[in-house]
Amino acid sequence: MRLMVIGGGGREYYIAKRLAKDPRVTALFVLPGNGGMREFASCVDIKATDIEGIKAFAVNEKIDFAVVTPDDPLALGAVDVLEAAGIRCFGPAASAARIEASKSFAKALMQKYGIPTAQSRCFEDMEEALAYAAGCPLPTVIKADGLALGKGVFICRTREEAAEAVRELLSGARCGESGKRILIEEFLEGLEVTMLSLTDGRTLVPLVSSMDHKTIGEGGVGPNTGGMGVIAPNPFYTEDIARECMERIFLPTVRAMEAEGCPFSGCLYFGLMLTAAGPKVIEYNCRFGDPECQTVLPLLKTDLLDAFLAVREGRLSELPIEFEDKAVCCVVLASGGYPGSYRKGLHINIDPAAFDGAELSVVHAGTRLTSAGYATAGGRVINVVAKAQRLEDAVAMAYNGAEKVKFEGAYYRKDIGASAIRNS
Numbered sequence: 001m002r003l004m005v006i007g008g009g010g011r012e013y014y015i016a017k018r019l020a021k022d023p024r025v026t027a028l029f030v031l032p033g034n035g036g037m038r039e040f041a042s043c044v045d046i047k048a049t050d051i052e053g054i055k056a057f058a059v060n061e062k063i064d065f066a067v068v069t070p071d072d073p074l075a076l077g078a079v080d081v082l083e084a085a086g087i088r089c090f091g092p093a094a095s096a097a098r099i100e101a102s103k104s105f106a107k108a109l110m111q112k113y114g115i116p117t118a119q120s121r122c123f124e125d126m127e128e129a130l131a132y133a134a135g136c137p138l139p140t141v142i143k144a145d146g147l148a149l150g151k152g153v154f155i156c157r158t159r160e161e162a163a164e165a166v167r168e169l170l171s172g173a174r175c176g177e178s179g180k181r182i183l184i185e186e187f188l189e190g191l192e193v194t195m196l197s198l199t200d201g202r203t204l205v206p207l208v209s210s211m212d213h214k215t216i217g218e219g220g221v222g223p224n225t226g227g228m229g230v231i232a233p234n235p236f237y238t239e240d241i242a243r244e245c246m247e248r249i250f251l252p253t254v255r256a257m258e259a260e261g262c263p264f265s266g267c268l269y270f271g272l273m274l275t276a277a278g279p280k281v282i283e284y285n286c287r288f289g290d291p292e293c294q295t296v297l298p299l300l301k302t303d304l305l306d307a308f309l310a311v312r313e314g315r316l317s318e319l320p321i322e323f324e325d326k327a328v329c330c331v332v333l334a335s336g337g338y339p340g341s342y343r344k345g346l347h348i349n350i351d352p353a354a355f356d357g358a359e360l361s362v363v364h365a366g367t368r369l370t371s372a373g374y375a376t377a378g379g380r381v382i383n384v385v386a387k388a389q390r391l392e393d394a395v396a397m398a399y400n401g402a403e404k405v406k407f408e409g410a411y412y413r414k415d416i417g418a419s420a421i422r423n424s
Contacts, residue, residue, distance in 0.1 A: 001024050001025055001026060001064040001065055001305075002025075002026060002027040002029075002061060002062060002063050002064045002065075003019055003025050003027070003028050003029070003063070003064065003065050003066070003067070003305075004028075004029045004030075004031065004054075004057075004058055004061075004063045004065070004066040004067070004087075005019070005028070005029070005030045005031070005041070005066075005067045005069070006030075006031050006048050006054065006066065006067065006068045006069065006070065006073055006078065007030070007031075007048050007068075007069050007070045007073075008030070008031075008032045008033050008034045008037075008048065009034070009070075009290055009365050009366070009378075009380070010290055010291055010293075010294050010332075010363045010364065010365035010380065010383045011069055011070075011288050011289075011290035011291070011293040011294060012030060012033070012034075012037070012069055012070075013034060013036055013037055013294070013363050013364045013365065014293060014294035014297060014298075014363055014385075015067060015069065015288075015293065015297070015304070016028060016030050016033075016037055016040070016041050017037075017040055017041075018297070018304050019067070019304060019305055020040040020041055022303070022304075022305050024305065025305070027042070027061075028040070028041040028042065029041065029042045029043075029044050029057075029061065029063070030042070030043050030044070031043075031044045031046045031047075031048065031054060031057065032044065032045050032046055032047060032048065034364050034365070034366070034367050034368065034377065035364060035367040035368040035369035035370075035374050035375070035377065036362075036363075036364025036367055036369075036374070037364065038369055044057060048070050048072060048073045048078075049072050049073055049076060051073065051076055051077065051078050051081050052081075054073070054078060054081075054082070055081050055082060055085050055087075058082060058085065058087045059085055059086075059087070063087050064087075064088065065087075065088050065089070065090070065305075065308070065309070065312075066082055066087050066088070066089045066090070066091075067089070067090045067091070067308060068082070068089055068090065068091035068287075069091065069267075069287050069288055069293075070287065071097070071100055071101065071147050071285065071286060071287055072147060074091055074092060074094070074097040074100075074101075074266075074286050074287060075094060075097045075098070075100070075101035075147060075286075076094065077093070077094035078091070079091045079092060079093050079094070080093050080094055088312055089312065090266060090308040090309075090311055090312055091265075091266045091267075091286075091287065092264050092265055092266040092286050092287075093262070093265075095261075095262035096257060096262045096263065096264040096265070096266075096286065097286040098262070098286075099253075099257065099264065099268075099284045099286055100147070100269075100283075100284055100285045100286040100287070101146060101147055101286070102145055102146065103143055103144075103145045103146075103183050103283070104122045104145050104181060104183060106283070106284050107120055107122070107183060109253075109256055109257075109260065110253075110281060112256070113252055113253075113255075113256040113259075114252070115248070115249055115252050115253060115256070115281060116248060116249065116277075116278060116279065116280040116281065117280050117281040117282075118141070118185045118186040118187070118188050118273075118280060118282070119185070119186040120183045120184060120185035120186065121183070121184055122145070122181060122182070122183050123166075123170070123181070123182050123183075123184065124170070124180065124181050124182075125170075126166065126167070126170045126171070129166045129170060129182060129184065130163055130166055130167075132184055133156075133159070133162040133163055133166050133184060134159060134162075134163070136162075136184060137186070137187075138156070138157060138158065138159070138162075138187075139155055139156060139157040139187040140155075140156050140162055140184060140185065140186070140187055141153065141154070141155055141156070141183075141184075141185040141186070141187050142154045142156055142162060142165040142166060142169065142182055142183070142184050142185070143182060143183045143185060144169050144174070144175040144178045144179040144181075144182060145178065145179070145180075145181035145182060145183060146175070146177065146178030146179070146180075146181070147178055148175040148178045148179070149226060150214070150224060150225060150226040150227065151175070151223070151224055151225070151226070151339055152169070152174070152175045152178060152179060153224055154169075154224075155187065162184075166182065166184075169182050170182060188273040188275055188280055188282065189273075189275060189276075190273045190274045190275040190276065191236045191273070191274040192211065192212070192271070192272065192273055192274075192282070193209055193210075193211065193234050193236065193237045193241075193272045193273075193274060193279075194209070194210045194211065194212050194230075194234070194269065194270070194271055194272070194289060194292050195207070195209055195210075195237075195245065195250075195269070195270040195272060196210070196267055196268075196269055196270075196288060196289065196292060196293070196296055197250060197267065197268050197269075197270065198266075198267060198268075198307060198311055198316060198321070199254055199264055199265065199266070199267075199268050199311070199316065200265050200310070200311045200312075200313075200314045200315070200316040201254065201257075201258060201263035201264060201265045201314065202254070202258070202263075202314070202316075202317070203316040203317040204246075204250050204251060204254050204268070205316060205321045206242070206245075206246070206250065207296050207297075207299075207300065207321075207323075208232050208233045208296050208299045208300075208323055209232065209233045209234040209237035209242075210230050210231065210232035210233065210234055210292050210295055210296050211230065211231050211232075211234040211236075211417075211420055212227050212229075212230050212289065212291075212292060213227070213228045213229045213230065213413060213415075213416055214227060214228070215228070216228060216334075216338070216339060216413075217413070218413050218414055218415045219415065223339055223340075224339070225334070225338065225339045225379075225380070226290060226339075226379070226380060227289065227290060227291050227292070227332065227380075228332045228334065228380075228412070228413045228416070229291065229329070229330055229331045229332050229412070229413055229416030229417075230291050230292050230295040230296075230328075230329075230330045230416070231295070231327065231328065231329050231330075231391060231394070231395070231416065231417040231420055232292075232295045232296050232299060232327065232328045233299075233327065234420065235391070235420050235423075235424035236274060236420070236423075236424070237274075241274060241279060244278060244279060245270070245272065245279050248278070248279070249270060249272070249279060249281060250270065253268070253270075253281075253284070254268070264286075265311055265312065265314075266286065266287065266311060267286075267287055267288045268284065268285075268286070269283075269284060269285030269286070269287065269288070269289050269292075270284065271283040271284070271285070290365075291330045291332055291363075291365075291380075291383050294330055294363050294383055294385055295328050295329070295330040295385065296328070298324075298328050298385065298387050299323045299324045299326060299328060299387075300321070300322075300323060300324075301322040301323060301324055302319065302320065302321050302322050306319060307319065307321065324387075326387050326388060326389055326394075327387070327388055327389070327390060327391040327393075327394045328385060328386065328387045328394055329385070329386050329391070329394040329395045329397070329398040329416060329417050330363075330383050330384070330385045330386075330398065330416075331383070331384045331398045331399060331401075331402045331412050331413070331416050332365070332380050332382075332383050332412060332413075333380075333381050333382040333383070333384065333402060333405055333407075333410050333411070333412045334379055334380050334381060334410075334411050334412065335366070335376055335378070335379055335380075335381055335407075335409060335410075335411070336408075336409025336410070336411050337409070338379035338380065338411070339379060342379055342409070343376070343408075343409065344375075344376055344377055344378070345375050345376065345377075346375060346376040346407045346408045346409065347372060347373060347374075347375055347407060347408075348367060348373065348374040348375060348376060348381065348382065348405065348406070348407045349373075349405070349406040349407065350362060350374070350382075350404065350405050350406075351404040351405075354400075354401055354404035355401060355404070358387075359386065359387050359388065359397065360384070360385070360386045360387075360397050360398075360400075360401050361384075361385050361386075362382060362383070362384060362385075362401070362405065363382070363383035363384075363385055364382065365378060365380045365381055365382060365383055366378020366379060366380055366381045367381060367382070376407055381407065381410070382405050384398050384399075384401040384402045384405065385398065386398035386401060391417060391420065391421060391424075392421055394417075395416065395417040395418075395421065398416070399414075
């Protein structure tokens with residue numbers, strides 16, 4: 001099979017590297033890819049948002065199957081365009097990708113179908129939003145309605161913070177057009193859980209639970225990022241909670257999307273808060289999270305290509321999905337200054353003897369390959385992923401590995417998994 005993976009981050013690196021090992025794959029292209037992917041795939045300099053360019057390449061190269069994982073191309077209709085051109089895809093159509101691309105759509109869906117979530121109101125007018133923010137309960141959560149690379153959510157604990165978030169978003173200063181509509185939402189207290197799932201629009205199979213660490217600073221402080229590290233499984237996600245989520249959230253969401261005429265096929269991401277009143281949805285994503293993907297999928301024993309094909313062909317119920325009974329920790333090494341401004345082109349030194357590729361591995365995220373070796377090319381540069389029988393051991397292995405990756409200004413949180421180990 002001739003395969004194509006759209007994207008160029010750590011998520012796509014892990015997926016492409018795993019697919020490259022499948023004996024059925026005769027050619028593997030990544031658009032645009034990153035420096036590390038050149039070891040096992042052909043990187044093609046076409047942006048993930050260049051939908052027509054992607055289609056032309058796929059048709060010309062006679063691609064058999066495409067994996068579309070980033071949010072932007074999904075929201076822009078990459079799957080619709082490729083499928084219309086005869087290219088089979090893993091990923092949702094644009095109408096289904098709205099579950100992430102428009103938070104107001106997702107919120108209305110949950111309210112209509114009784115899926116538990118935080119109360120919220122939607123605003124486009126600056127004065128109306130400021131007036132509401134001046135009197136709503138604190139803390140409050142203010143979100144950009146559209147896609148914002150994980151940086152469009154603000155937890156505001158004072159009136160001044162809330163007013164500033166409203167102004168920055170609705171003016172377009174913070175997230176551009178994505179922030180021209182906002183949600184002001186009830187702040188939920190509890191424990192956060194991320195659940196990735198595979199669904200073909202009818203059957204839904206949850207993957208292993210995980211715990212993301214979104215903020216740049218240790219202890220959950222500072223601005224939100226795309227994610228600074230993940231552990232899996234999440235020790236707070238019990239079997240009882242899993243059953244409740246399946247009955248009240250997961251299956252109702254899939255059925256709601258089908259009822260609305262936009263059935264979801266692909267990876268459906270549930271961001272959950274385990275509150276005193278039960279689990280509630282914080283957000284949906286229309287794709288694998290990053291770095292949740294490269295943390296959870298190492299535990300998947302089932303062949304990844306088989307799983308993707310079963311989703312695309314509507315036969316997920318026929319495929320046994322199995323997982324290893326182990327723990328994984330992923331630590332993200334970021335460029336100094338991220339999620340604000342940061343330098344690029346800094347040389348990366350990776351000690352290859354420190355990584356065996358099975359229990360401890362390096363995932364390239366924001367890298368490029370130069371004549372002198374690998375260099376930084378993004379905010380989140382390298383992920384170090386460790387797998388072990390116990391979470392404590394996986395965390396220790398990941399941090400030992402992180403010490404073996406060097407570049408100027410490298411930064412990583414030192415507390416990934418700490419709260420889970422301390423409180424579980």
